[in-house]
Amino acid sequence: MIIPQIVSPAGNFTKLKIALAYGADAVYAGVNHFSLRSRTAKEFDYKSFEEAIEYTHLRGKKFYVTLNGFHLSTQIEGLKRHILKLRAMKPDAFIVASIGIMNLVKEFAPEIALHVSTQANVLNYLDAQVYKNMGAKRIVIARELGLKDAQILKQNCDIELEAFVQGSMCFAYSGRCLISSVQSGRMSNRGSCANDCRFSYELYAKNPENGVLFRLEEDENGTHIFNSKDLNLCSYIEKIMKEDCIDAFKIEGRTKSEYYVAVATRTYKMAILDVLNNQFEPEKYEKEIHTLKNRGFTDGYLISRPFEKNDTQNYITSIEQGTHQVQAFVEDGEFFKCKGKIVPNVAYELLMPLNAKVLECDNELGKIYKKDEKYFVEFKKIISKNHKEFKEIHSGNENQIKMPCKVNEFSFLRKEIE
8 A cells, every 4th residue: 555645835944844744745845936926935034945945855854846827938048047056055846837847847857757747738648658758757647637536547657646635625726826916917827826715795687778787696605616625635545545546645735824834734643644554533533633723624525526516616705714823933943933812720732743752740830731642731821032021922922922831832722622
């Protein structure tokens, strides 16, 4: 059985560290505006990007660079210089959508592996074979591809397959959307999508004979007519792994929160390990994924064919609260930054990487204890790093607050929303 690699988003250096700590085998990120997430590309400069690649390699993990935009002729010379700079950093692969850019990478960085982006919309083994002949090592399959078709593709083309398992979905076929370009001039396939599909829209009809314009009445479906639900395949990991054709599970979300990266990575790592140990429990993974903010969830098209589904859209709202709220982030394990609200004598659940070592304690600052296979922290006093005491602390307060005792770095404090 193939043990799939977990490929997690690295929207910035901190998220990269979190992804690796929570079980990612590889991360993907971009720098400069040649990536499809230009907002996150600004989180890195070339120096910090090189440091991120070194950090990843020191931990025995892989780093994949996104070059998956569709570029204009005026950008090509800049792209050549960009590829040469990245080549010197020795990433493990370039993720590319354009066949012209694939040839450019082969010319300027022939020793770096090529991964074909999902934007290339590979649906069959004939296309896969062409990309393999061009030098591709891996294909990120089109999100519209079903598991049976992926299996046929794999049987007829000896190439690695990577599939999205979690994250935002685009309502347009393989992300080929022009709404953002039309409405705001921000080109989604060049990295600056404005997420116009998440807006609410009102529909109007016009009589061309007399110019009368009238608003169409809404029904129970609401006005979010383009808004796709989020992909969530955690309950199907065992089924996917048994088909033995997917080499890597990809998690979308370079613009999502640190907590999202931690929970999504940890959950899919847990699911894979449980499959290998014959302990697969879908309910356990669903509970974790549902702690995240979302647009509702769908299993997408890997499990069911597109024409078999009618529940992939959320017509009511573009965002829903998850079951839990993050209250604090403990980056170094000793002090936390408040993300919500922390008050004394209230239990907050500790979210940590799998198999994290926890020292239970009870002292003047508070206590850390285990209950129902989970760890919790309760504060008796809220004391900052500079010894100032607070009755309570809220998000926006930049003081670092002392934990009762040291926990794993990159831990989170969370509380169920009542």
